[in-house]
Amino acid sequence: MAGRKRSRRLGALVGLALVGAAVATELRKPAKDRTWHGSLLGFVPYDLRPPTLERLKASWWSPDDPRILTDRVFGVGWALNVGRLARLAADRR
Numbered sequence: 001m002a003g004r005k006r007s008r009r010l011g012a013l014v015g016l017a018l019v020g021a022a023v024a025t026e027l028r029k030p031a032k033d034r035t036w037h038g039s040l041l042g043f044v045p046y047d048l049r050p051p052t053l054e055r056l057k058a059s060w061w062s063p064d065d066p067r068i069l070t071d072r073v074f075g076v077g078w079a080l081n082v083g084r085l086a087r088l089a090a091d092r093r
Contacts, residue, residue: 018076022046045071045078063087 018040026034026048037047047055051073059070061083068085069078 015076018044018046022048022076040076044076046076047072047074050074 021040022038025038025040025046026036036049037045039045055073058065059073059079060081062070062081063083063086065081065084068081070081072079
């Protein structure tokens, strides 16, 4: 139980640090060059723009996208492409 609580705290701290790093990355750019989306360390995606229905669908339900993990619609990290998983499951039948 204590180990699980410690893991959650560590996960929250890492997540908070990544969001802070994404904000800092954007604020270091000149205002006209800020896009509020990109990647940290060359591979961890971030997107701090307000989410749109189109981006939600592209991230969470895109069966034709070969990726199972897609960029998050808002925040730092990856989202699960449920559409791709559904397609793979249907193809296995």
